Amino acid sequence: MDANSSTDSHRTAVAGLGLSWSARLTPWLALLGGALTPLSLAPLNLWPLAFVGPALLALLLYGQSPRQCARLAFFFGLGLFGVGASWVYVSIHDFGQASITLAILLTALFVAGLALVFALPLAIVNLSRERHFGAYLLRFGALWVLGEWLRSWLLTGFPWLFIGYSQMATPLAGWAPVAGVFGVSLITVLTAIALAFCCSQHTRRSAKLMLTAAVAGLWLTGGILQNNQWTTEQGEPVRVALVQANIPQEKKWQPSFLLPTLERYRQLSRTAWSNDWVIWPEAAIPMLYHRALPFLEEMQEKAANTQTALITGILYDTPGNPVYHNSAVGLGMATGMYHKTRLVPFGEYVPLEQWLRGLIEFFNLPTSIISSGDSQQHGLQIGSLMLATAICYEIVYPDLVAEQSSDRSVILTISNDAWFGHSWGPLQHLQMAQMRALETGRYVIRGTNNGVSAIISPDGSLQQASDQFVQAVVEGEVQPRLGDTPFMSTGSLPTLLVCALMLAAGFRRPLAPRH
Known part of the structure; x- marks a missing residue:
């Protein structure tokens, strides 16, 4: 696919969601979405911004070619880690005694490497003939969380800036003893992109109601789980x-x-x-x-x-x-x-x-x-x-x-x-x-x-x-405590299995036209 056809397909896909913008603007929008996301974490803790970045990226990637998905996700990663993890400069320059120029170069390489790891899973989000928004939602959410998991162990791991940490002060925190931070990340991302698609004028009312009910159910359950005592004194x-x-x-x-x-x-x-x-x-x-x-x-x-x-x-x-x-x-x-x-x-x-x-x-x-x-x-x-x-x-x-x-x-x-x-x-x-x-x-x-x-x-x-x-x-x-939470018993495996099932469902061959 050449650049022009890629641009045209992107305009059509985004317009199908009631949105339209210049293809030249999309990398900068992705960069902005990534830069906003760490603001939802400590120390600012502006947790509503946790929904803005993933929602924007989901809209930008919808209908794109794998090459364009990788490019836009890379720009998002540059914003994410450039704002949220560039503090490594302090270690390199102030205490590693590297020159300013060298410290900036090493920090830039570090941020770019993390951005590349972030982009790799999302590059395949559209490797499917199924472009129905529901299947896309499943694929995007699963690949986001699997990307966080990948960053937790690849090259000894840099498990930083997981979006689930942004929800410490919301009802979604109730999911942490059950599904761990990856589970909270999954619900956070699903909430973000469900809200994005619900705002689309072309999403059917029945689908909006279904998405709203599903998201509300997850949040309500999280609030209920917050009242549970998993361990004993x-x-x-x-x-x-x-x-x-x-x-x-x-x-x-x-x-x-x-x-x-x-x-x-x-x-x-x-x-x-x-x-x-x-x-x-x-x-x-x-x-x-x-x-x-x-x-x-x-x-x-x-x-x-x-x-x-x-x-x-x-x-x-x-x-x-x-x-x-x-x-x-x-x-x-x-x-x-x-x-x-x-x-x-x-x-x-x-x-x-x-x-x-x-x-x-x-x-x-x-x-x-x-x-x-x-x-x-x-x-x-x-x-x-x-x-x-x-x-x-x-x-x-x-x-x-x-x-x-x-x-x-x-x-x-x-x-x-x-x-x-x-x-x-x-x-x-x-x-x-x-x-x-x-x-x-x-x-x-x-x-x-x-x-x-x-x-x-x-x-x-x-x-x-x-x-x-x-x-x-x-x-x-x-107060010392004993007993295992569900997450301590199972670890992150159930969340990863849910993501695998979501991918399998999201990449299925369509049985009927999407409209």
């Missing part, structure tokens, strides 16, 4: 203190700042020992484990004397073997250790290391030597309570957290979001931790170096939280 509440030391990232690994760092944790923790648990953030102690033993023994004695459980992040080194882990260790009343299993590319390890390490300073970050821990770990325990632990990036993987939480009473996540600076990244990260609380029906304790440190209730709300970029001690109560 276990024992007495626990008093928790989160120590946020606000160590500047540029000084964290400097030998001259080691003693000031340790002293800051001593001083901030002085009032925290009256709590049951004290939490220090990821890599709070900027030393290798075996070199830090004298300080750890001091903290072990302090925690034991006050009958307190202290958990801190530290880099663990294996004696006689150059293997390092990003770990959390329990002291005092806490026992065990957890080694991080999902690593951050370039931040904790360097892909293609033999070619990239040493090329520029960004590929020589001091923590980019980490090995992943065993997937089957006993982890951390405080008395009879088992903790599900997620270090930094791990909290953004819904199925990983659900699997690790099934026999655990509380979810602990520790992080150092100083890498993201004054960007949207840390607040997006916090929102994903809030969704994990919803999916699992458990409290999430989030201890960070520079904020936001928070105690998150099972309904996803912030019970206590710190400000960013301040020294703080956040104190509050956590």
Whole structure:
């Protein structure tokens, strides 16, 4: 199909929905739709915009050739990740010591790569002789969610900016313990494109009523599900203190700042020992484990004397073997250790290391030597309570957290979001931790170096939280809970199967003319 015929078919398809615009404008409309979508997520949380972007893209792709679908979806992805994930520039330039030009180039390549991954599934949305709006709705919704799932594991995954996170404050949040964030994303996208087609003057009234009833039913069910208690209380509440030391990232690994760092944790923790648990953030102690033993023994004695459980992040080194882990260790009343299993590319390890390490300073970050821990770990325990632990990036993987939480009473996540600076990244990260609380029906304790440190209730709300970029001690109560939500039992598989069935129905050979 040549460019002219592609343009003509697009005009006809869109006009069939009561809309018309120049084909030259469509890439810019797609870019705009993508740029608006992250505004529905943290920190702005303008959740109605979650319906604008997908609806606009659905209308733009309707009737297009696969080539044009890929092109327009790519432009949408550029807007989505250019606005929502370009904070990686801060890590590359401010802390990776790359020049402004190089940092912009690497950020642009990162955004373009994510946009390409976003576009790949939607390129096939019109590979069917069936162009009835209902079949198209099924295909588009399924491919959108399968694209989010693809981004959660491809090339170790970047599970960021899932549209389901936008609905934390709406009745659709009730679906999270049942279907997880992918299920919420699916209902969000179906709502968006159903509303778009309902606004078309050429959509039949009976179809509009059917779509409206289906969407209303999903929202009503979500509201009902919000009232359900999926887990039960276990024992007495626990008093928790989160120590946020606000160590500047540029000084964290400097030998001259080691003693000031340790002293800051001593001083901030002085009032925290009256709590049951004290939490220090990821890599709070900027030393290798075996070199830090004298300080750890001091903290072990302090925690034991006050009958307190202290958990801190530290880099663990294996004696006689150059293997390092990003770990959390329990002291005092806490026992065990957890080694991080999902690593951050370039931040904790360097892909293609033999070619990239040493090329520029960004590929020589001091923590980019980490090995992943065993997937089957006993982890951390405080008395009879088992903790599900997620270090930094791990909290953004819904199925990983659900699997690790099934026999655990509380979810602990520790992080150092100083890498993201004054960007949207840390607040997006916090929102994903809030969704994990919803999916699992458990409290999430989030201890960070520079904020936001928070105690998150099972309904996803912030019970206590710190400000960013301040020294703080956040104190509050956590109620251990037991029992599995439906999502913890099944993971994302049912949602993916629903998407597969939607695709099968949407790509079926038509039995009758579409009109």
